[in-house]
Amino acid sequence: MKLFVFDHCPFCVKAMMVAGLKKVDLELVYLQNHDVDARIEKVGANLVPILQKEDGSYMAESLDIAAYLDNLDGNPAVAEGTMSDRISAWMDVAGQFGSRLIYPRWMMIELPEFQSEEAKAWFTKNKSAMIKMSFDEAFANSEEYIAKLNVELLKLDWLVPPSQRNNVLTYDDINIFPFLRNYTVTKGLRYPGNVRQYLDEVSKLTGVALFDSVAVGAPVATA
Numbered sequence: 001m002k003l004f005v006f007d008h009c010p011f012c013v014k015a016m017m018v019a020g021l022k023k024v025d026l027e028l029v030y031l032q033n034h035d036v037d038a039r040i041e042k043v044g045a046n047l048v049p050i051l052q053k054e055d056g057s058y059m060a061e062s063l064d065i066a067a068y069l070d071n072l073d074g075n076p077a078v079a080e081g082t083m084s085d086r087i088s089a090w091m092d093v094a095g096q097f098g099s100r101l102i103y104p105r106w107m108m109i110e111l112p113e114f115q116s117e118e119a120k121a122w123f124t125k126n127k128s129a130m131i132k133m134s135f136d137e138a139f140a141n142s143e144e145y146i147a148k149l150n151v152e153l154l155k156l157d158w159l160v161p162p163s164q165r166n167n168v169l170t171y172d173d174i175n176i177f178p179f180l181r182n183y184t185v186t187k188g189l190r191y192p193g194n195v196r197q198y199l200d201e202v203s204k205l206t207g208v209a210l211f212d213s214v215a216v217g218a219p220v221a222t223a
Contacts, residue, residue: 002029005029005049006048011178014066024072033119082172098179103123106185139219153192157192167205177206180195
């Protein structure tokens with residue numbers, strides 16, 4: 001089987017988490033970000049992730065793929081979630097600052113889906129429109145957005161690391177970890193102890209690496 005993904009895409013990471021947790025034998029294929037045709041020809045829409053099953057057929061929708069991979073062996077491991085509303089509410093607020101932090105930084109590190117200038121230009125054009133400012137402007141305002149996101153991270157006191165619940169992951173984890181993982185590309189964020197532990201433990205359980213080692217901080221002010 002093959003899983004077609006972008007490394008920065010939180011919806012792709014949802015499927016990647018389950019594949020890693022269950023040690024599913026599949027190949028990760030990184031599509032180029034601008035190559036819309038490569039997605040449409042497989043599932044008829046500009047979507048990722050895309051799973052190519054053993055019979056050659058394709059399926060889309062991240063949570064459908066996650067459930068499919070989890071049930072392959074007839075012994076699903078991911079439990080039902082109970083905090084979808086709380087997670088959605090938190091992400092709605094945090095995402096206002098988080099998107100302005102992470103989008104410019106994807107252009108500053110090496111990611112497999114941005115291996116051409118066309119891919120970078122396509123992403124920059126579309127995401128700049130989404131955040132209603134240029135990447136240069138967003139990056140210049142990093143300190144402001146870092147401070148605001150740090151406030152929101154403090155509100156995750158309800159986030160419980162897997163080791164405190166028998167290392168069982170739920171669909172709450174599938175839904176929030178990919179977004180928290182993306183924030184690790186920003187140097188200067190302060191994670192409360194439970195959130196830092198949560199990130200490290202879920203990363204280890206699923207094999208989905210964090211971005212700490214390549215994180216980019218705020219621009220250095222010049223006199």
